[in-house]
Amino acid sequence: MQSVLRSLKKHGNNLILGEKGLVPVTFLLAFAMLTIIWWGTLSRMAHEKELVLESSISDGQNIASIVATNLNEVLDRASHYAKIGRSMMEEERFAELQLKPLLSGDPAYLRIAIFDGQANLLQSSANRRSEPELMQLVQKVGQMPTTSGADIQLIAGRPSISDNSAWRVPVVIPFTTADRQHGFLAAVIDLGYFLRLYKDIHLGDGGRIEILTRDAYQLAELNGAGLSAGVDYAGSDYAKFLGGQEQEGVIEAARPGAAEQEIAVFRMLATYPFTVVVTRDQSYVMARLTARHRDYLQRAIVVSVAVVLLMFGLLVIAYRQRRLYNVLAASEQEKRSLIGQLEQEKGRALLQASHDYLTGIPNRMLFYELAAAELARARRSRKLYGMFFLDLDKFKLINDTLGHAVGDLLLQGVARRLRESLREYDLLARLGGDEFVMLISEMTSESDIAKVAAKLVDVVREPFPDLDGHDIEISPSIGIALYPRDGQNVETLLTHADAAMYHAKAAGAGTYRFFDSSLNASSARDVELLTRFKRAIRDDEFCLHYQPRVELQEFGLVGLEALVRWQHPEHGLIFPNDFITLAEENDLIVLLGRWVIAAACRQIADWRAAGLPLVPVAINVSPKQLKDSALLETVMETLARYQIEPGLLEIEITEGCFIEDFDTANRVLEQLRANGLRIALDDYGTGFSGLKNLKKLPIYAIKIDRSFVRDIRNDNSDAVIVASTISLAHNLGLQVVAEGVESKEQLVHLKTAGCDQVQGFYFKRPVPASEIVEILRRGRFTPS
Structure with a gap:
C-alpha cells in the first residue's frame, strides 16, 4: 500500500504530462483507493473478531474460576x-x-x-x-x-x-x-x-x-x-x-x-x-458480529462501485486529451530536436570554458561559481565545510628534469586520484600549474576533515608508475580553511587555505595544516591514539569499570554493567567518548570488543575464585561486532575457557545495530540467546525501534535512555514517555531498566511507575573491580 503511494508521489507528474499519463495514474489511484477501502474493512472485521474471541475466553475463565472455587469448597467438606x-x-x-x-x-x-x-x-x-x-x-x-x-x-x-x-x-x-x-x-x-x-x-x-x-x-x-x-x-x-x-x-x-x-x-x-x-x-x-460485518461489506461494495465509476469517468477525459495530444506531438517533437541541438552546442562550449583542458576537472571560473552556490546553502546547515588548497612539493624540479610531458601526465594522475578519493558532491578544481583546490562539504567535526586530508596525502604519495617510462613519487602539502570560522566567502577561504598550505610546507613535505593551529593539536592527538591502539589492547592498557544494576522491590543487586576505559600511560584515564568513535571508524572496534569479552569473563572467574556471590555482567556490543561472523564462537569459547555459565554474561545492544540489516543482526542475537545469553536493548527511545521490530527482537529487557530520566520530575512529556514505555515493555513480557538515576525523587517516580530496575550515580558511579567486592558481599543497597 505504502509503495503504491510512494510511486504515485514520485512519478505522478511525469505520467500526467505524458501521452498516456492520465490512464495509468487513474488506474493507480483507483487501485490505491480500493486497497485502502478493503484493507480497512477487512482489518476492522478481523480486529473485532479478535476482540470478541478474547472477551469470550475471559468470560470462560471467570466462569471456570467460580465453578472451581465452589467445587473446592464442596471437596473441603x-x-x-x-x-x-x-x-x-x-x-x-x-x-x-x-x-x-x-x-x-x-x-x-x-x-x-x-x-x-x-x-x-x-x-x-x-x-x-x-x-x-x-x-x-x-x-x-x-x-x-x-x-x-x-x-x-x-x-x-x-x-x-x-x-x-x-x-x-x-x-x-x-x-x-x-x-x-x-x-x-x-x-x-x-x-x-x-x-x-x-x-x-x-x-x-x-x-x-x-x-x-x-x-x-x-x-x-x-x-x-x-x-x-x-x-x-x-x-x-x-x-x-x-x-x-x-x-x-x-x-x-x-x-x-x-x-x-x-x-x-x-x-x-x-x-x-x-x-x-x-x-x-x-x-x-x-x-453477534454477522449483521455488523455484513453492513461493513455492503458499504465497502458501494464505495468500490463509486470509485470504479469515477475511474471510468477519468478515462473518458484521458481519451479526449489523448486526441489533442496527438495533434500537438509532431510539432513538439520538432521543437525538441532543435532545442536539443542547441543545448549540445551550448554544453560543449560551456565545458571548454569551465573545465581544465589538461585534467578535465573544473577550472578556477567554474569552481568559484559552484563553491559560492555551495557556501550559500551552507548558511542553512550546521555542518562544517573545509576549503583545501593542495600544492605538489618540488613539482617544478620534475618539469625541469623530466620535461613538461611527464609533468602533464603526473598532473592528470593526481587529478584522477583526487577525484576517486572524494565524494561525488565534493568540489575539485585545478587553479593552474600544480595547485588544486577542493571544497569538502557536510562534515560533522574537525577530526573528520583531518582524516580526509590525511587520506589525500597518502593517496597522492603512492608512486605513479610508468609515466612515459618513469616511476615518480611526489608528496602534497595541504592547507585547510574552515567555513564559517575562517571565512564567509570563497575568496577569503582560499586566501586562508593558501596561507595554511605554506605552514604545511614549512612543517615538512607530505603533511597538512589548518588555518587555526589549535586544530592541528587535536588531530595530532587522534593520530597518536590511533597509532597506539593495537599496542594498548596487547599491553592491557584498557580496563573495565563496573556500575551496579539494582532492582526496586528490595533494592537488591541484580547485575553489573562493564564499561571500558583506557588507562593511557601519558594522558591518564581516557573515557569512551574519546576513543570508541576512533575505533569504529578504523575497524578496531571488533578487536576491542573481543578484549572486553575476555576481560569480563576473567573478572567473573576471579570473583568466583574469591568465593564472592556472582551476578550477571553486561557488556556492550557495537553494530560492527554483530557483523563479525566469529562473534558467537568468540563468546562461547571465552565462556568455556573460564568455565563461566552463559547466564552470567549479558549482551547490551543499541537500536543502531538494526539500521543497515535488521535480519542479520536479529539472527546473530537469536543464536546468542539460544546458547543461554540474555540480551537487553540499551538507550531505548533514542533510535528507530517501533513496535513491529521491538516484538521481534530476542531481548529480555529494555534500558530507558538517561535523557528521559533526567527531567522526569519536571517535564511531563518525559514522565508520560517513561510510563508508556514501562507499560509497553511489561505487556510484551520485558523488564525495564532506567539509566542515569541520580536523585531520590527520580527513584521514587520510577518505582511508582512500575520500573523494574535502575542504575545510576544515586547508587554507585562506575568503579574499578576492586571497589565492587564489598557490594557483591552485601548484595543490596539502602536508599538514603
Whole structure:
C-alpha cells in the first residue's frame, strides 16, 4: 500500500504530462483507493473478531474460576467429614450424628460411610449394611500408601456408568486412628446436583461445563439443562493440557468428535485431582458480529462501485486529451530536436570554458561559481565545510628534469586520484600549474576533515608508475580553511587555505595544516591514539569499570554493567567518548570488543575464585561486532575457557545495530540467546525501534535512555514517555531498566511507575573491580 503511494508521489507528474499519463495514474489511484477501502474493512472485521474471541475466553475463565472455587469448597467438606469419622472411630459420642450430610443440609453428598483398616463397613449415613461400590474403591486405596495424622488426601474413583448415576462420584480419604489402625472415610458426591446450580449461566448453543479427573476422565458435564458423563479423553490431543504445568489456560486442541470449532478454557483445582473445563461454540460467539460485518461489506461494495465509476469517468477525459495530444506531438517533437541541438552546442562550449583542458576537472571560473552556490546553502546547515588548497612539493624540479610531458601526465594522475578519493558532491578544481583546490562539504567535526586530508596525502604519495617510462613519487602539502570560522566567502577561504598550505610546507613535505593551529593539536592527538591502539589492547592498557544494576522491590543487586576505559600511560584515564568513535571508524572496534569479552569473563572467574556471590555482567556490543561472523564462537569459547555459565554474561545492544540489516543482526542475537545469553536493548527511545521490530527482537529487557530520566520530575512529556514505555515493555513480557538515576525523587517516580530496575550515580558511579567486592558481599543497597 505504502509503495503504491510512494510511486504515485514520485512519478505522478511525469505520467500526467505524458501521452498516456492520465490512464495509468487513474488506474493507480483507483487501485490505491480500493486497497485502502478493503484493507480497512477487512482489518476492522478481523480486529473485532479478535476482540470478541478474547472477551469470550475471559468470560470462560471467570466462569471456570467460580465453578472451581465452589467445587473446592464442596471437596473441603469431605476433609471435615473425615475428621468427624476419625473421631467416631475413637468412640467419641455424637460423632455419628454429624455424618448425616442430608440432615445437615449438604445435598452435594448423597451418603457417607466409615470403613476400618480391613475395609469393613463400620457406619453408613444411609444405614446400609453394605456399600459395595464404596468398598471396591476403599480396597483399591487400601493398597496404596496413605497419609497419616492431619494430612488428608482425597482420592476419587470412577462412578458406575448408568443414566442416573454417571455423575455420582465415589471418593475416599484414608486416615489413621489413635491406636495406629488405618481407617477410611468414603462418600458419594453428586456432581450433577453441583453442576445444576450453574444451569442458568448462558453459554449459548453447544456451551458446556465439564469436570474432569487428572487422567482425562469426564466425571460430569452440564450442557444447557442436561447432564451427562463418562467420556474418557485419555490419549487424545485434547487432554494434553492436563499433563502441563499451567493451572489455567486455553485448550488449543479440538475435542474428540466436535463438529464445530470451539473455545475451551480450563481451571485446575490446586489441592484436588479435578479440572473444570468451560466450552463455547465459536460460531455462536461470532454470530453477534454477522449483521455488523455484513453492513461493513455492503458499504465497502458501494464505495468500490463509486470509485470504479469515477475511474471510468477519468478515462473518458484521458481519451479526449489523448486526441489533442496527438495533434500537438509532431510539432513538439520538432521543437525538441532543435532545442536539443542547441543545448549540445551550448554544453560543449560551456565545458571548454569551465573545465581544465589538461585534467578535465573544473577550472578556477567554474569552481568559484559552484563553491559560492555551495557556501550559500551552507548558511542553512550546521555542518562544517573545509576549503583545501593542495600544492605538489618540488613539482617544478620534475618539469625541469623530466620535461613538461611527464609533468602533464603526473598532473592528470593526481587529478584522477583526487577525484576517486572524494565524494561525488565534493568540489575539485585545478587553479593552474600544480595547485588544486577542493571544497569538502557536510562534515560533522574537525577530526573528520583531518582524516580526509590525511587520506589525500597518502593517496597522492603512492608512486605513479610508468609515466612515459618513469616511476615518480611526489608528496602534497595541504592547507585547510574552515567555513564559517575562517571565512564567509570563497575568496577569503582560499586566501586562508593558501596561507595554511605554506605552514604545511614549512612543517615538512607530505603533511597538512589548518588555518587555526589549535586544530592541528587535536588531530595530532587522534593520530597518536590511533597509532597506539593495537599496542594498548596487547599491553592491557584498557580496563573495565563496573556500575551496579539494582532492582526496586528490595533494592537488591541484580547485575553489573562493564564499561571500558583506557588507562593511557601519558594522558591518564581516557573515557569512551574519546576513543570508541576512533575505533569504529578504523575497524578496531571488533578487536576491542573481543578484549572486553575476555576481560569480563576473567573478572567473573576471579570473583568466583574469591568465593564472592556472582551476578550477571553486561557488556556492550557495537553494530560492527554483530557483523563479525566469529562473534558467537568468540563468546562461547571465552565462556568455556573460564568455565563461566552463559547466564552470567549479558549482551547490551543499541537500536543502531538494526539500521543497515535488521535480519542479520536479529539472527546473530537469536543464536546468542539460544546458547543461554540474555540480551537487553540499551538507550531505548533514542533510535528507530517501533513496535513491529521491538516484538521481534530476542531481548529480555529494555534500558530507558538517561535523557528521559533526567527531567522526569519536571517535564511531563518525559514522565508520560517513561510510563508508556514501562507499560509497553511489561505487556510484551520485558523488564525495564532506567539509566542515569541520580536523585531520590527520580527513584521514587520510577518505582511508582512500575520500573523494574535502575542504575545510576544515586547508587554507585562506575568503579574499578576492586571497589565492587564489598557490594557483591552485601548484595543490596539502602536508599538514603
